[in-house]
Amino acid sequence: MRDPASASIPDPGTAVLSRELASHAGMITIWESMARFSKLDRLMPADPAIGPAPGARLQAWLPPLLAAVLVPLLSVAAITALGYAVSDVIAGKSVAMFYLAAVVVSALAGGRVSAVLAASLSFLAYNYFFIEPRWTFTVAHPDEVVALFMFVGVALVTGTLAARLSEHAATARQQAQSTQSLFEFSRKLSGALGLDAVYVTIASHIGATLGLQTVLLAAGEGSELAVVASEPPGQRLAPEALALAQTAGERKVPVGLSTHTAPASAYAFLPILSAQRVLGVLGINLGERGEPLSQEENRALVSMLEQAAIAIDRARWARESARAAVYRESERLQSALLSSLSHDFRTPLASITGAATTLRQLGDRIDPPTRDDLLQSIEQDAGQLNRFIANLFDMTRIESGGIKIRREPVEVPEVIERATSRVRAIYPDFATNLSIAEGLQPALGDAILLEQVLFNLLENARKYGGPGAPVAVFARREQAEVVVAVTDQGKGIPEEDLDRIFEKFYRRAKGDGRAAGTGLGLSIARGFIAAMGGTITAESPAARKRGTRFVVRLPVAKSSVP
Amino acid sequence: MSNPRILVVDDEPQIQRFLRPALIASDFDVLTAASAAEARRLIATRSPDLVILDLGLPDRDGKTVIADVRAFSQVPIIVLSARDQESEKVEALDLGADDYIEKPFGIAELLARIRTALRRKADGPEATAESFEFSGLKVDAAARTISRDGIPIHLTPKEYDLLLQLVRNAGRVITHRQLLTAIWGAAHTDDVQYLRVAVAQLRAKIEREPGQPRFILNEPAVGYRFVGE
Numbered sequence: 116m117r118d119p120a121s122a123s124i125p126d127p128g129t130a131v132l133s134r135e136l137a138s139h140a141g142m143i144t145i146w147e148s149m150a151r152f153s154k155l156d157r158l159m160p161a162d163p164a165i166g167p168a169p170g171a172r173l174q175a176w177l178p179p180l181l182a183a184v185l186v187p188l189l190s191v192a193a194i195t196a197l198g199y200a201v202s203d204v205i206a207g208k209s210v211a212m213f214y215l216a217a218v219v220v221s222a223l224a225g226g227r228v229s230a231v232l233a234a235s236l237s238f239l240a241y242n243y244f245f246i247e248p249r250w251t252f253t254v255a256h257p258d259e260v261v262a263l264f265m266f267v268g269v270a271l272v273t274g275t276l277a278a279r280l281s282e283h284a285a286t287a288r289q290q291a292q293s294t295q296s297l298f299e300f301s302r303k304l305s306g307a308l309g310l311d312a313v314y315v316t317i318a319s320h321i322g323a324t325l326g327l328q329t330v331l332l333a334a335g336e337g338s339e340l341a342v343v344a345s346e347p348p349g350q351r352l353a354p355e356a357l358a359l360a361q362t363a364g365e366r367k368v369p370v371g372l373s374t375h376t377a378p379a380s381a382y383a384f385l386p387i388l389s390a391q392r393v394l395g396v397l398g399i400n401l402g403e404r405g406e407p408l409s410q411e412e413n414r415a416l417v418s419m420l421e422q423a424a425i426a427i428d429r430a431r432w433a434r435e436s437a438r439a440a441v442y443r444e445s446e447r448l449q450s451a452l453l454s455s456l457s458h459d460f461r462t463p464l465a466s467i468t469g470a471a472t473t474l475r476q477l478g479d480r481i482d483p484p485t486r487d488d489l490l491q492s493i494e495q496d497a498g499q500l501n502r503f504i505a506n507l508f509d510m511t512r513i514e515s516g517g518i519k520i521r522r523e524p525v526e527v528p529e530v531i532e533r534a535t536s537r538v539r540a541i542y543p544d545f546a547t548n549l550s551i552a553e554g555l556q557p558a559l560g561d562a563i564l565l566e567q568v569l570f571n572l573l574e575n576a577r578k579y580g581g582p583g584a585p586v587a588v589f590a591r592r593e594q595a596e597v598v599v600a601v602t603d604q605g606k607g608i609p610e611e612d613l614d615r616i617f618e619k620f621y622r623r624a625k626g627d628g629r630a631a632g633t634g635l636g637l638s639i640a641r642g643f644i645a646a647m648g649g650t651i652t653a654e655s656p657a658a659r660k661r662g663t664r665f666v667v668r669l670p671v672a673k674s675s676v677p
Numbered sequence: 678m679s680n681p682r683i684l685v686v687d688d689e690p691q692i693q694r695f696l697r698p699a700l701i702a703s704d705f706d707v708l709t710a711a712s713a714a715e716a717r718r719l720i721a722t723r724s725p726d727l728v729i730l731d732l733g734l735p736d737r738d739g740k741t742v743i744a745d746v747r748a749f750s751q752v753p754i755i756v757l758s759a760r761d762q763e764s765e766k767v768e769a770l771d772l773g774a775d776d777y778i779e780k781p782f783g784i785a786e787l788l789a790r791i792r793t794a795l796r797r798k799a800d801g802p803e804a805t806a807e808s809f810e811f812s813g814l815k816v817d818a819a820a821r822t823i824s825r826d827g828i829p830i831h832l833t834p835k836e837y838d839l840l841l842q843l844v845r846n847a848g849r850v851i852t853h854r855q856l857l858t859a860i861w862g863a864a865h866t867d868d869v870q871y872l873r874v875a876v877a878q879l880r881a882k883i884e885r886e887p888g889q890p891r892f893i894l895n896e897p898a899v900g901y902r903f904v905g906e
Binding site: 488 | 696703
């Protein structure tokens with residue numbers, strides 16, 4: 116091999132280089148496939164058996180700058196030692212090939228700078244140690260000068276290519292990592308139930324990925340942006356920062372640190388945009404870190420913000436469709452209420468019209484007792500309509516807050532007496548069992564409203580307890596309260612309905628056949644009693660598995676407390 | 678001949694309270710029912726001559742009573758309904774009810790509807806009379822000729838069919854769907870516009886004042902009623 120006249124290799128020095136040049140294409144494919152291989156690996160990082168690429172391992176061990184210098188030095192020294200050791204066996208010119216390996220290793224470890232450094236060092240070392248005259252930097256043969264410069268050229272090209280491949284591999288690795296991170300993010304987002312959970316996931320995931328504090332702002336019920344989540348949780352924004360965030364939202368551009376607007380801010384604010392609107396603004400606190408986001412971080416952030424936009428949009432849509440469902444339900448309820456109201460108005464009106472026209476047109480053919488009954492039915496139905504309208508009016512007043520509540524001592528027994536006699540005026544068969552404590556202190560409240568409440572309760576008790584069944588009423592003092600209870604002997608109310616009976620228009624019986632009434636009496640009672648500072652509750656069964664008891668509690672009037 | 682027997686189906690005691698004496702005073706025998714089941718039973722066992730039916734019943738929808746009864750009886754049924762329940766009315770009529778009356782109603786109106794329904798029942802369900810005359814308007818079904826006050830009126834075949842449907846059911850409301858099916862066929866049951874146009878043309882020819890018709894009356898959102906007298 117050392118014979119310069121060897122037929123197979125006419126000029127070993129140039130032959131080595133040209134062979135190297137010829138195989139460049141092959142080398143590139145090898146490194147490319149290595150890079151691709153490593154990229155594929157990174158897509159499946161869950162497998163811990165596959166470690167990081169060699170370059171990355173080196174870089175992980177050493178600070179980058181040190182590696183960039185140390186690796187060329189060491190590798191060139193090692194190749195020189197190796198070449199020296201084998202220089203007796205193989206031609207000195209063949210050692211040039213070994214130096215290419217050092218250049219490639221340096222390029223992979225330290226990038227372009229290392230590659231150039233390694234190439235230069237190799238050039239010197241090769242010249243000094245292996246080119247005749249050895250131990251000098253002089254070159255005797257002109258063709259060796261050519262070979263030397265050819266070597267440097269090839270080394271630089273090889274090194275640059277290797278460095279580029281290494282960079283590609285690193286980028287691919289990073290992309291794979293950010294893809295993985297995005298996967299993770301999207302998995303977390305789709306697992307987040309509800310808009311608030313989505314907000315928290317966005318703030319915490321982006322914060323954890325970048326290793327930075329984040330705040331997420333979104334427009335709440337109003338149109339103003341407000342902090343809806345942050346990492347770590349519970350952060351607030353100073354007014355200036357909030358104003359910046361709003362600017363980002365309005366202009367749909369990033370503002371804050373390292374942007375054109377307010378570049379001195381500690382925060383960078385990035386709008387989260389869907390096709391039509393601004394969904395929110397993400398603030399990242401770069402103040403402590405002091406340097407802007409790298410290109411890769413920026414890329415990852417943009418992808419995460421896109422994911423965040425999709426998730427917010429979806430969650431908002433879900434929330435809005437849920438609201439629409441609630442709205443539809445309330446529409447349905449309202450139309451049910453209207454039809455119930457119109458039924459309750461129409462029945463007494465139909466009865467009045469029917470009875471009146473019957474009397475007028477057929478009166479002379481009807482016997483006197485029946486005529487009297489028809490007249491009475493007109494009177495009663497007119498009374499029912501009147502009470503019905505009064506109830507509606509009361510309800511409106513409660514709801515609009517237009518009711519004037521007196522809070523003065525009320526003699527409860529007198530009020531009970533007035534309410535029962537009003538009921539008896541409508542239903543002559545109305546019977547009560549009264550039990551009123553001796554010397555009962557006055558309650559604090561409004562006598563007129565309390566009378567209306569008791570009237571509603573007594574009328575209900577008569578209606579559901581059945582005609583003729585006496586209604587039990589008691590009044591007594593319990594600690595600082597005056598308690599009035601009205602108990603009927605009806606079927607009672609299932610426990611699950613006990614609270615709902617106080618709802619407006621709630622009627623237990625459905626359809627046309629229920630007892631006449633508006634479904635307003637009890638909700639008016641509750642509204643009045645609450646306005647007087649008292650409570651009203653229902654208990655069922657009241658006694659012996661039957662009946663319902665309504666209990667009204669009002670505070671004892673202070674002046675009368677001994 | 679005994680008095681016609683009327684069944685009143687309504688669960689509101691106030692309605693029964695005046696209907697009963699009013700019907701008795703008008704020479705009817707009165708049966709009452711407060712539920713769909715009771716109504717069905719009484720129609721089957723007591724064969725009333727006419728049924729007054731409230732659609733809102735505690736046990737079942739009154740419309741199911743109409744469907745049930747029509748399976749075994751052609752007894753005239755007058756439905757009591759509310760003004761805001763057009764679809765209910767139309768459904769009831771399409772199911773076979775003969776007429777409806779809106780609450781609140783005066784007793785005279787109800788009695789007039791009852792008499793119309795009973796007369797139609799006496800004439801038979803398919804009125805086969807060959808000629809009709811209503812205050813100057815003559816319809817000769819055998820000769821297919823129409824005249825008003827002796828002056829012949831020329832009608833298109835569709836207008837003639839429409840008029841014949843209406844006069845054969847004089848006094849009774851006929852739904853849009855029933856008229857469309859009878860004249861244009863089952864494929865056109867929803868083409869109410871055809872009917873509007875035909876009615877307007879017919880009114881222009883037979884009414885003295887087409888702007889204020891007195892023969893063909895509109896029952897908004899339900900159908901038309903031909904008034905003879």
